[in-house]
Amino acid sequence: MRILIVVPEQDRISGNWVTATRFRQGLRAHGQQVVVEETGLQPKPHFLERIQAFAPDVTLLLHAFRTGKPWLEATADRRLPTVVLLTGTDINHGLENPLQQDVISTILRHAELVLLQNPLLAKAFSSSHPELSVNLRELPPGIRLGKEEYHLRDRHQLKKDAILFLCPAGLRAVKGPLELLELFDQVITQSSDVLLAFCGPIIEEDYSQRFLSALEARPWAHYLGAIPIQAMASAMREADVVVNNSQTEGLANSLLEAATLGIPILAHKIPGNIAIVEHETNGLLYTSQEEFVVYSRQLLNRERRQQLSSPEPGRYDPDNEALALMRFLQQAIQSGK
Secondary structure, X not given: OEXXXXXXXXXXXXXXXXXXXHHHHHHHHOOOEEEEEEEOOOOOHHHXXXXXXXXXXXXXXXXXXXXXXXXXXXXXXXXXOEEEEOOHXXXXXXXXXXXXXXXXXXXXXXXOEEEEOOHHHHHHHHHHOXXXXXXXXXOOXXXXXXXXXXXXXXXXXXXXXXXXXXXXXXXXXXXXXHHHHHHHHHHHOOOOOEXXXXXXXXXXXXXXXXHHHHHHOOOOEEEOOOOOHHHHHHHHOOOOEEEEOOXXXXXXXXXXXXHHHXXXXXXXXXXXXHOOXXXXXXXXXXXXXXXXXXXXXXXXXXXXXXXXXXXXXXXXXXXXXXXXXXXHHHHHHHHHO
16 A cells, blocks of 8 residues: 555654654555655645655545645545544544634545544544544554663753653643643642653743743753654653643553553543543542642652552554554545545
């Protein structure tokens, strides 16, 4: 198969790019020809030129709105078998947004198959949008740990003996880094040997500036910038706890990595996180400010963290993911004929 993967135009360490890179590697390992192309909301002439030059048998769109809109415009006069991987943003925000809902509905109706990697979101989406989920399929998630060394504490001059809470996420409102700082204010009073660190690209400028300004008044909090994809596993191994304060998620690659490595997770109790974090097994799920503070203080205890360290190296097998994806893409080609 000649497979085109389309991703939104954004930082190469974004979740969409992490997923696209993993898909490409897995599909190529099984003999498929794969090209990844990125596009803005307005497709540029070279985008269509490259599509025509590659002549894909099937296209996989990552993000129903941000790739669906330019894809519909770029291919208005042609018909190509298409598969859409829905994101948490599409479901939780896009379908309620008057500026996005028509595009998302159109691309989902046009697609041969629609994929979701979170079974909880798949069930909820099928119930709330039965007309758009006729061709919905669940793709088992996979994760591929990078092998690049990254000495997190040395590189960023973080105390070696401090308890490190790490929040891997792009700086944007839906990920809640600014709100996480405010939540942590009540935790830090209990210990002087606790650090909170953030890593990820700046995505929303205004929100990021407010976050960085708030950071200045908190010497225990650090923004480490973007860490390369291949170095994330190494960086995470130096953290004591991985934190996720997102308001919505599809299925966070960072939490899949943390679960695989056995790093205790402290996460907001939302469907995207519940699919990965089993409360009291590999982490703790909070629903309120009070629970966040209680659980954070518990995790200052080494024995408590050890109780929640449950490595699952085989649970998110990227090869199983690639094989399932390959079958779905083959089905889409057959359906499109």
